[in-house]
Amino acid sequence: MKENSLLGYALLGLIHQQPRSGYDLRKIFANTPMGTFSDSPGAIYPALQRLEERGFVTSRVHASSGLRRRRLFRPTSSGKRAFRAWQTSSINSDDVIHRADELMLRFGFMDETAGAAQATRFLKALAKELAAYIPILRKFLKVQGAGMPLSGKLALESGIRGYETLLHWAKSALGIYKRSKKRGARK
Amino acid sequence: MKENSLLGYALLGLIHQQPRSGYDLRKIFANTPMGTFSDSPGAIYPALQRLEERGFVTSRVHASSGLRRRRLFRPTSSGKRAFRAWQTSSINSDDVIHRADELMLRFGFMDETAGAAQATRFLKALAKELAAYIPILRKFLKVQGAGMPLSGKLALESGIRGYETLLHWAKSALGIYKRSKKRGARK
DNA sequence: AGGTTCATGTAACCCGTTACATGATTTC
DNA sequence: GAAATCATGTAACGGGTTACATGAACCT
Numbered sequence: 090m091k092e093n094s095l096l097g098y099a100l101l102g103l104i105h106q107q108p109r110s111g112y113d114l115r116k117i118f119a120n121t122p123m124g125t126f127s128d129s130p131g132a133i134y135p136a137l138q139r140l141e142e143r144g145f146v147t148s149r150v151h152a153s154s155g156l157r158r159r160r161l162f163r164p165t166s167s168g169k170r171a172f173r174a175w176q177t178s179s180i181n182s183d184d185v186i187h188r189a190d191e192l193m194l195r196f197g198f199m200d201e202t203a204g205a206a207q208a209t210r211f212l213k214a215l216a217k218e219l220a221a222y223i224p225i226l227r228k229f230l231k232v233q234g235a236g237m238p239l240s241g242k243l244a245l246e247s248g249i250r251g252y253e254t255l256l257h258w259a260k261s262a263l264g265i266y267k268r269s270k271k272r273g274a275r276k
Numbered sequence: 277m278k279e280n281s282l283l284g285y286a287l288l289g290l291i292h293q294q295p296r297s298g299y300d301l302r303k304i305f306a307n308t309p310m311g312t313f314s315d316s317p318g319a320i321y322p323a324l325q326r327l328e329e330r331g332f333v334t335s336r337v338h339a340s341s342g343l344r345r346r347r348l349f350r351p352t353s354s355g356k357r358a359f360r361a362w363q364t365s366s367i368n369s370d371d372v373i374h375r376a377d378e379l380m381l382r383f384g385f386m387d388e389t390a391g392a393a394q395a396t397r398f399l400k401a402l403a404k405e406l407a408a409y410i411p412i413l414r415k416f417l418k419v420q421g422a423g424m425p426l427s428g429k430l431a432l433e434s435g436i437r438g439y440e441t442l443l444h445w446a447k448s449a450l451g452i453y454k455r456s457k458k459r460g461a462r463k
Numbered sequence: 464a465g466g467t468t469c470a471t472g473t474a475a476c477c478c479g480t481t482a483c484a485t486g487a488t489t490t491c
Numbered sequence: 492g493a494a495a496t497c498a499t500g501t502a503a504c505g506g507g508t509t510a511c512a513t514g515a516a517c518c519t
Binding site: 121122124125186187193194196197198199200201205208226229233238239240241243244245246247248250251253254255257258262265266269 | 308309311312373374380381383384385386387388392395413416420425426427428430431432433434435437438440441442444445449452453456
């Protein structure tokens, strides 16, 4: 079921936008806010090889006139299907607690590969899980806080605020999708 | 230089508070907000073995009357030194971008192992790095936003808000340390 | 007596890190 | 023609995941 690493899905999503080479992908990770992923060749080239072995991408070497040879990757239909399945799979509390990065990566490509309806579905589910989890953390802090050192309490407070911020963001993003849908319908 | 994994430091920090067994540590990761770490035995027991091999902890089996045998771990002086060195090492932009989790773990044990002065030093350095990084992200969003799909823009916005929240938190935490120091000095 | 919880371990596998290697093309 | 950049790879290593294994103590 867990067919690819997070890096693998990031690569799949990026070549979904347009065919890219390993070097293109490295540059994206090196020079954009997607830089949470490693731009090291030892991570990216093997990851692309795995994607190809699994039939999620194909590659072809382009060496057009005076340019350096570049191996361009593009997703197969099977790759597109696997990506969409990963992206639209249901969200549970474990995802929120242990895999927040993965959730945001899933959402980042949502428009291009799954559409606005899936995006709102995703945001609603995320907001629901966050609304359930935040009070649990708040209660823990209240009950256990007395016996915790100040820095420990503050670290937990920081984590909670992060989740609260994410919840606010999800709600405002939902509003944006709702308005853009209405505007689209009015046309 | 990179002597231990993040899990290793988490374990070191926890047994610094009091001697604990592998099972104690698993329970902490299973039942508290420190649950971002894996509670699987396949992660924890080998990690403890590594810490022992490297001389950062010692262990002794306790089997006192009618209780199940438990191997209790406690840090060595070398372990305490390594932990403190890790915890108080300087913060750079890379830490903020790629290792935010690690920063928060370092801070969470700060009072117990490094003191309030180090905590304020840490918070100031963190705030400085965040204040430098956030405008870079904001600018990227402004410049590149037009060519990005809505969900991509929103995902980036979410990340930025996360950093902004962290910056606000760091400033308010600094205020708390400052006030508690004053109160301490008045006595 | 049998199931559950306590408690500690091991082994295969996957994959990211780090470091090294190679050659072609552009730039000065 | 030397240096920098483009572009793609490989290999050793570390450590987390998953799954399996074992036995003691506690509960009913």
